[in-house]
Amino acid sequence: MLNDKKLFGIAAIFNTPDEIINAAKKVVESGFTKFDVNSPYPVHGMDSAMKLKSSKLGFVTLVMGLTGGALALLFMYWTMSVNYRIVIGGKPFFAFPALIPITFEVTVLLGTVATVVAMIALFFKLPNNNHPLHDTNYMKSVSADKFGIIIEANDAKFDEKFVRDFFQDLHPLNIEMIYYPEEENYSVFQPKFLLFLFTTAIIVSGATYFTLNKLLYITPFNWMDDQEKLNPQKPSDLFSNGFGMRTPVEGTVARGFIPYPYKGETNPVHVLSNPFLPTKKNLELGKAKFNTFCSPCHGYFADGDSRLRGQFPNPPTLHSKRAIDFSDGMIYHIITNGQNVMPSYASQISRDERWAIVNYIRALQRAKNASSADLIEINKETGTNGAN
């Protein structure tokens, strides 16, 4: 009766950790490779006794993690530098620091998911959910207080009589023949397993529904939710026009903010005059702001050599006679108000910064159109003569 079952392996059970370590060493020495040890708790020194190599799982994590990082970078490169090129704040199309978080996240995501999937599917061979050792006396004792070792029948050196004698020499408590289960079908689709899946699905979805839709909306107290107050963009019965939001009282001026009087005029007759002297500090501020906000279109030296070619109409050079003849107030007006296709920069650049930009443009204009008089003037200032 026993003989027509298929043999999985021969197992021996021992009483102490020392005996099992000794047994493992002997098995390795005899040249068996397909064997395993089972113990109720981790036994120190077992890895080296069994000559176990380190797990291959780390390679899966490494390869898939690197793949994830590379894919994320490639995808972001493609969207930002190839498919959807938009200049934002003068940054390069492929601004690497901004891409680090996503690259990191996708690396970790793919690495971990691949590790779990590889562990379950490759190493544990899901959907197989059974093992010949299940439900054996061997498993019952090694999961309680005994130590067991099993040599599998598909080992190249396996010979039933030899293995039995070999184990006998080690004086085990017991030797057990392990067979593949005969009739039971352990496929995924057995009713027991399907019932388990079904029940789990119902419990998990029920718990999720309850948490997200009920538990989260139970308020322990409500005195912060229900306040007598007006929320932005919400109607209100209190005011005659039914709006919750109010406009400022006519004639009010925000602190530190003087309204620009010539707003919307395309050809202002009056313009303001520049309240700032072109000191070194002021010019440096002007340069920083010009390079950030104006240079993408006007170029770093206001030559009109736009970096947005093809995305926005090129502006004219600011070294034309027309632009040189603009008053300071006119340039201020163009920044504040915009001119034709050039939009207003009033919301991005403060009043003082706009005047600093005007000073910087003046410096650029003078530097690019310098005359010999400028040289003499500089020399006067530094107290040196032209010969030096």
Ligand code: HEC
């Ligand atoms: C988005 C691109 C863009 C940016 C940024 C930009 N400009 Fe312009 N600018 C233009 C264009 C285009 C024109 C020409 C508008 C027209 O057709 O009158 C122009 C015109 C001007 C003119 C008038 C030149 C003339 O001869 O009429 C001045 C002055 C000027 N810009 C200053 C600035 C300053 C200062 C900044 C930074 C605060 C700035 N621009 C930012 C696109 C830009």
